[in-house]
Amino acid sequence: xxxxxxxxxxxxxxxxxxxxxxxxxxxDGGVVLGSDSRVSAGESVVNRVMNKLSPLHDKIYCALSGxxxxxxxxxxIVNYQLDVHSIEVEDDPLVCSAATLVKNISYKYKxxxxxxxxxxxxxxxxxxxxxxTLNGLLSRQPFAIGGSGSFYIHGFVDAExxxxxxxxxxxxxxxxxxxLAMGRDGSSGGVAYVVTIDKDGAExxxxxxxxxxxxxxx
Numbered sequence: 001x002x003x004x005x006x007x008x009x010x011x012x013x014x015x016x017x018x019x020x021x022x023x024x025x026x027x028d029g030g031v032v033l034g035s036d037s038r039v040s041a042g043e044s045v046v047n048r049v050m051n052k053l054s055p056l057h058d059k060i061y062c063a064l065s066g067x068x069x070x071x072x073x074x075x076x077i078v079n080y081q082l083d084v085h086s087i088e089v090e091d092d093p094l095v096c097s098a099a100t101l102v103k104n105i106s107y108k109y110k111x112x113x114x115x116x117x118x119x120x121x122x123x124x125x126x127x128x129x130x131x132x133t134l135n136g137l138l139s140r141q142p143f144a145i146g147g148s149g150s151f152y153i154h155g156f157v158d159a160e161x162x163x164x165x166x167x168x169x170x171x172x173x174x175x176x177x178x179x180l181a182m183g184r185d186g187s188s189g190g191v192a193y194v195v196t197i198d199k200d201g202a203e204x205x206x207x208x209x210x211x212x213x214x215x216x217x218x
Contacts, residue, residue, distance in 0.1 A: 019187020020052060021149030022063035023177050024120040024130045025161070026142050027170035030198030031120040031128040033063050034174035036149065036182050037190030048190045051206075057082045059202060060098045060121030061195050065147040071115035074105050095121040099131035099138055107136030118144045122197050149181030149188035156180055171196060179212045 019040050024033040039047035052064040054075040060082070064071035078101045082093045099119040106113065120130040132144045143161055145153065157177055165173065171194060178192045192207040 019148035019185060020065045021145075021147045021153075021178055021181040021185060021188040022052060022065050022118055023145045023150075023157075023174055024063055024118045024143065025165070025170050025173055026120075026128045026130050027167050028164045029128065030122050030167065030196065031130055032167070032170040032174050033061050033118070033120050033195045033197075034178050035063050035193050036147075036178055036188040037193060038182075038188055039068055040187045045189075050190075051193050053193050053195045053204070055079065055202070056098045056119070057086065057093055057121070059092065059123065059197050060095055060119065061197065061202065062098075062102065063118040063120070063146065064115070065117070066115035067113070070113040071117060074102060074113070074115055074117060077105060078102055092123065094123045094125060095119065095129040095131070096126070096140075099129075099133055103133045103136060103138040106133055110135045116146050118146055120144075120197070122199060128197070145177070147181075147188065149178075149185035152184040153177050153181045167196060167198070175207060176213060180215065182212075183215070 020036060022035045024031060033053050035052035037049045038045055039050045054062050054064055056062055056079050062075055081101055082098055086093050102117050102119055116134045118132055122128050130141050130144050132139045132141055145157060160173060174194055175192055182188045191209055192212060194205045196203045
């Protein structure tokens with residue numbers, strides 16, 4: 001049977017562009033991570049409600065951007081390695097250890113993988129921490145943003161971030177940033193996923209679109 005009868009879809013033959021919005025911020029006692037839920041392939045939305053906040057351990061999460069398959073694969077590998085590590089040392093892993101594993105994989109396979117992960121969590125030594133990892137980069141930051149939607153909110157996060165924010169202030173900071181990015185970036189949208197991590201553990205929350213804050217141009 002001729003292959004011409006079943007031509008390859010245009011979106012498969014073209015370079016697939018991915019888009020998302022991810023953010024993580026430290027507060028006095030922990031961290032808050034957030035993401036939108038839209039997964040796109042070119043101009044098509046292929047998943048409206050994907051949770052891009054993936055657990056690496058009990059008190060360590062990562063926010064995924066880039067190729068969904070690549071990012072999920074890295075998260076699953078690191079999750080397995082941290083489980084084994086915690087069993088061997090009989091203690092919870094450090095956030096920096098998780099971020100280093102992500103960084104090593106990202107650098108080793110930088111030619112094959114297309115993914116950027118923000119790693120954040122809480123540990124007994126340094127409390128709440130946020131790490132940016134990209135192609136071998138490992139940088140601890142008070143907050144980090146990523147994905148195509150992040151280009152629209154650089155000014156907002158620079159202006160609104162303050163040191164030693166409370167848990168509630170950090171959650172509002174994350175939700176407002178996600179809302180603004182989702183309203184402007186065509187590749188970001190859906191619902192907002194938020195994870196709050198402190199010494200007591202992780203709390204996950206999903207905020208529906210009609211529950212997000214509204215701004216003047218909406």
